[in-house]
Amino acid sequence: MEVLIMQPAFGEISVSDFFYRHRELAGFSNPSRATYMVIREAVENSLDACEEAGILPNIKVSLSYTGDELCHLRVEDNGPGVPPSEVPFAFGKFLYGSKFGVRQSRGVFGLGITMALLYSQVTSGRPARIIVSNGGDIFEVKLRIDIEKNMPLVEGKKRLANMEEWHGSIVELYFKGDYPRAEKRIMEYFKLTSIASPHAEIAFTDPAGDQHLFRRSVEKAPKQPVETLPHPHGVDAEMLRRLLKRSEGKSLLSFMVKSFQRVGYATARKFLESAGFSPHQPTSTLTNDDVLELLDAMRKYSFPPPDARCLSPIGEDALRDAIMRIFEPEFVAVCERPPSVYLGHPFIVEVAVAYGCKGIEGEIVLYRFANRVPLIYDAHSDVSMNVLRRFNWGSYLHVRPQATAVFTHICSTRIPFKTAGKECIADPPEVEREIELALKECCRRLKTHLTGRVSVEERGRRFNAYKKYLPKIAQFASELAGRKNAPNVSLILERILEGKN
Numbered sequence: 001m002e003v004l005i006m007q008p009a010f011g012e013i014s015v016s017d018f019f020y021r022h023r024e025l026a027g028f029s030n031p032s033r034a035t036y037m038v039i040r041e042a043v044e045n046s047l048d049a050c051e052e053a054g055i056l057p058n059i060k061v062s063l064s065y066t067g068d069e070l071c072h073l074r075v076e077d078n079g080p081g082v083p084p085s086e087v088p089f090a091f092g093k094f095l096y097g098s099k100f101g102v103r104q105s106r107g108v109f110g111l112g113i114t115m116a117l118l119y120s121q122v123t124s125g126r127p128a129r130i131i132v133s134n135g136g137d138i139f140e141v142k143l144r145i146d147i148e149k150n151m152p153l154v155e156g157k158k159r160l161a162n163m164e165e166w167h168g169s170i171v172e173l174y175f176k177g178d179y180p181r182a183e184k185r186i187m188e189y190f191k192l193t194s195i196a197s198p199h200a201e202i203a204f205t206d207p208a209g210d211q212h213l214f215r216r217s218v219e220k221a222p223k224q225p226v227e228t229l230p231h232p233h234g235v236d237a238e239m240l241r242r243l244l245k246r247s248e249g250k251s252l253l254s255f256m257v258k259s260f261q262r263v264g265y266a267t268a269r270k271f272l273e274s275a276g277f278s279p280h281q282p283t284s285t286l287t288n289d290d291v292l293e294l295l296d297a298m299r300k301y302s303f304p305p306p307d308a309r310c311l312s313p314i315g316e317d318a319l320r321d322a323i324m325r326i327f328e329p330e331f332v333a334v335c336e337r338p339p340s341v342y343l344g345h346p347f348i349v350e351v352a353v354a355y356g357c358k359g360i361e362g363e364i365v366l367y368r369f370a371n372r373v374p375l376i377y378d379a380h381s382d383v384s385m386n387v388l389r390r391f392n393w394g395s396y397l398h399v400r401p402q403a404t405a406v407f408t409h410i411c412s413t414r415i416p417f418k419t420a421g422k423e424c425i426a427d428p429p430e431v432e433r434e435i436e437l438a439l440k441e442c443c444r445r446l447k448t449h450l451t452g453r454v455s456v457e458e459r460g461r462r463f464n465a466y467k468k469y470l471p472k473i474a475q476f477a478s479e480l481a482g483r484k485n486a487p488n489v490s491l492i493l494e495r496i497l498e499g500k501n
């Protein structure tokens with residue numbers, strides 16, 4: 001008799017259901033970390049929105065307890081708001097957002113604030129309240145998520161008159177939190193955010209009612225990164241297929257020029273001819289094999305490097321000023337590397353080494369940033385930590401520096417995050433190399449500073465010794481020589497002081 005083996009039943013879950021089951025992948029692994037994540041996701045969106053609209057961000061964050069473990073968070077910004085028809089989707093649907101273009105932004109997945117809403121809903125059972133305005137009427141939406149379907153559920157809508165021409169967004173959530181355990185990290189997050197976004201002002205009211213104001217130190221919004229086309233080295237087979245489909249039968253020549261950055265007509269013609277394609281061939285006639293062949297040829301061809309105008313580094317001066325203000329070090333060396341590229345994605349690395357910082361006990365502390373966001377958790381397996389671990393301080397400084405802070409900032413159109421929680425960066429060799437080069441450059445500058453300081457100290461010591469003994473030697477020598485008056489030594493002392501001796 002035939003024996004059939006029992007087979008499992010099959011099913012499908014939505015993306016929201018996936019994150020409901022695996023919320024630790026998005027960083028919501030326990031109440032303390034979730035408290036930090038909820039704040040971070042809301043603040044990050046406020047900063048992105050304000051910058052995109054060219055507005056200097058004023059962000060008000062307040063956190064309070066309404067029960068033993070139940071927290072209430074309110075985050076208000078002065079950004080452009082969200083169109084009322086988009087509010088349910090932007091806040092209540094996973095993988096829905098406005099940041100999928102090729103340009104640097106803090107958000108990337110269309111996931112952050114929706115994950116915060118999901119966590120809020122499953123731990124408090126209450127809807128979120130979102131209030132938005134672009135300066136016209138104010139719209140208020142009470143929102144839940146249909147987690148099984150990945151769809152927003154609007155529970156109530158209000159339209160209110162806007163007497164004061166207020167614009168911005170307010171997000172209010174209840175969730176199971178643990179502020180006491182998260183406090184240190186949250187305060188560090190705010191402090192470091194004001195280094196990476198020195199043009200932002202953030203006021204935080206903690207559960208005890210204490211106000212913490214993180215003032216802006218730069219009165220100008222950073223230059224808005226420009227949205228660009230993909231680089232030919234930054235596409236894969238799927239992306240190439242999509243671009244070809246969108247090109248609606250153009251010639252290959254015009255497809256290459258219009259779909260990719262850094263490809264002009266001359267480059268496109270040379271490339272196509274070298275790859276064995278006719279520049280006039282319509283894209284609609286390409287077979288599957290042709291597409292793969294084109295992709296392979298694109299990877300091998302040496303196109304000019306990607307355009308870095310889509311990136312927004314902090315800048316050496318702004319970084320130095322912010323570090324000086326917050327850490328009050330004896331000396332800071334800052335290095336911004338020229339744009340580089342990994343897998344076709346442009347990136348810029350900035351590194352600062354601050355020596356003799358106030359408030360740092362012990363040797364070296366690493367502070368990491370990605371697209372102007374401080375990374376607080378999961379440092380152990382981050383690319384910057386790997387570089388720092390193997391870094392040979394001895395070859396620059398003879399001793400390991402004390403009370404020193406190392407800052408690394410990577411900005412890119414695609415940060416290689418290891419998880420959806422966006423706290424830990426993977427280590428493509430190109431990124432690793434740039435961090436190392438920048439760190440070396442900072443160390444060289446620090447070495448010059450320290451050597452200079454040693455020689456000034458040494459000169460001071462020598463001067464004091466000469467000042468003490470030279471008059472006595474002069475007098476003793478004159479007595480020995482039978483002279484009446486000892487020579488004047490002040491000229492010699494002056495020369496020693498000037499370092500000419």
Ligand SMILES: Nc1ncnc2c1ncn2[C@@H]1O[C@H](COP(=O)(O)OP(=O)(O)O)[C@@H](O)[C@H]1O
Pocket residue numbers: 041045046049077079080081082090091096097098099106107108109110111112113114115169
């Ligand atoms: N404070 C805000 N101001 C303006 N737009 C916002 C704000 N918060 C969220 N949004 C919109 O909601 C979208 C989804 O946010 P989010 O889930 O955090 O994903 P992401 O930030 O990765 O795009 C954003 O892309 C943005 O368009």
Ligand SMILES: [Mg+2]
Pocket residue numbers: 041044045106107108111112113
């Ligand atoms: Mg976001």
